[in-house]
Amino acid sequence: MERSEKLTRIVIVDDEELALDYMKRLLGKLQGIHIAGAFTNPFVAKDYILLDDIDLAFLDVRLPEISGIELANQILEHKPHIQIVFVTAYDKYAIQAFELNALDYLLKPVTTERLIKTMNRILKREDQAASIPEDQPSLLHLQVFQHVVFTLADQQPTVLQWRTKKTQELFLYLLQNHDQWVRKSALIELLWPEYEEDKAYSLLYTAAYYIRKSIAPYHSFLDISNTNGGYILHTQNVLLDTERWESLLASAPQMNKESIHYYVKMMELYKGDYLQEYDFWWVESERQRLHKMWLSTSLKMAEWYRGNSQAEEAVSIYEGICSRHPQAEEAYWGLMKIYADMNKKNLVNKWYGLLSSVLWEELHEKPSEQITNWFIEWQMAHA
Incomplete structure (x- = not known):
């Protein structure tokens, strides 16, 4: 299959896991593409597409609560340059597909030959579009x-x-x-x-x-x-990156297995605190407001990972919080609980000690009574 130098980023949406896995396998055999996301939930998929840089979306026409046609309408309203390919068992949807400027439609079961033909059309359109200046105002x-x-x-x-x-x-x-x-x-x-x-x-x-x-x-x-x-x-x-980030956070879906990727991408936009390198006193209120939102979301993500047996991801977030916000007791406690579950006594002691040192040096305080009582009970149980 011929291809341009640009890697095509793809999202697949189908409410049937088997159909989703089948499309992933077919697309995975082709060169020049990257499957950025695969979703059974159309609303989570929409949020992800609007957040990330996606070139092409394969949408099943029949989706729960919203049709693929309507989903495409909502996506194109915000990102008119995204290319849409419908996947359907019913060819009557083809006319609607082309009315929406969909690049193509595929009838189930999709064959490798038909998919290659579609992808070649996509690459050809990309190369043609690259040579035409955009009428849209730049940002x-x-x-x-x-x-x-x-x-x-x-x-x-x-x-x-x-x-x-x-x-x-x-x-x-x-x-x-x-x-x-x-x-x-x-x-x-x-x-x-x-x-x-x-x-x-x-x-x-x-x-x-x-x-x-x-x-x-x-x-x-x-x-x-x-x-x-x-x-x-x-x-x-x-x-403004702050306004974009806050808007994405405000419209974020409920945290679950599919939407956690949305949160990961969104939190990558928070590159540091607001005007972090400037010491103007009037900045502090807005800086703290945004920081509290970042901290609350980070803790929520870490707890979700911990509750879903993804300790490595949880540890990474907790450690990031401790580095950026050394007085965040909840993050130290989260690390202590994870290592307690792993029966890594030295690491439980290490993080309690680090928390105690930071609070005493910076605030002349001890860890909260709740954390201290938990630590004492854990020590007694493992004496």
Whole structure:
């Protein structure tokens, strides 16, 4: 089978496990593709497709609670460039498939020869599309987890150089409050409270001027307007990683065997705490709000792995929490329980000792009574 250099990422959706496994085996024999996910639950599949970079979806027409046709409609509404192939036992759905701009439809039972023909059509369409410029407006991806990075399609990520730290701080404060009016007097109180009014306003105007110069390459996406005694940082076609992450978390499905992959991909977007490398005091409230959401979700994932006998995955998450949030007692306790189940006494003692040391050094406190009582009872049972 001919193929382009680009690897085609595929998702398969079929409510029958046998049919799903059959399609996975067929596709697994072909070169140039990667099966990114296989789902029996169409709603979990939709969430995964909208989160990940997927090129092609094989959808069974008959799915529980929603038809493959409607599922395709919902996917294409958000990601119109994803290619759809329907798999069905009924050829009457073919007309609907092509009305939805589906690339093809396959009749069950699918044969290897028919599948190869479909994949060759896909690769041909990909190569043709690659040579045609997109009419869709590009997006400016703005990373503010950990540090600030500007990224445009087909360009290297850029870290802007700011003339002064105050100029940088003004930009980040306006970005945090983007598309909202911020009083100049409030900005002066925030950034230059020690100066006389005339001097402070002069510094504000100078900083705003240098911001405009710095973001000039992104004028189609970012613009500062000076109106009614305040500033507004207008954003257009800007995707902030914090906002994307929070939106994905808010719409996340219930955690289960199929959706846990959604959570893994989503949590990979959290590259570090919000503006982690900056020490501006006004950042702290938003940083802590997002961090608590990350911590709560991480603990929930670790508990799910532990409850489903996937100790290695649970340990990895718990250790990550301890590294990023050394005072998170629940993570240490989770590790202690896992190693207690494995009868690894030295590791139970190690993590209780680490928790005790961290809490005493940083807070001058001891582990909670609940954890301490659990540890004492465990020691007595294994004396």
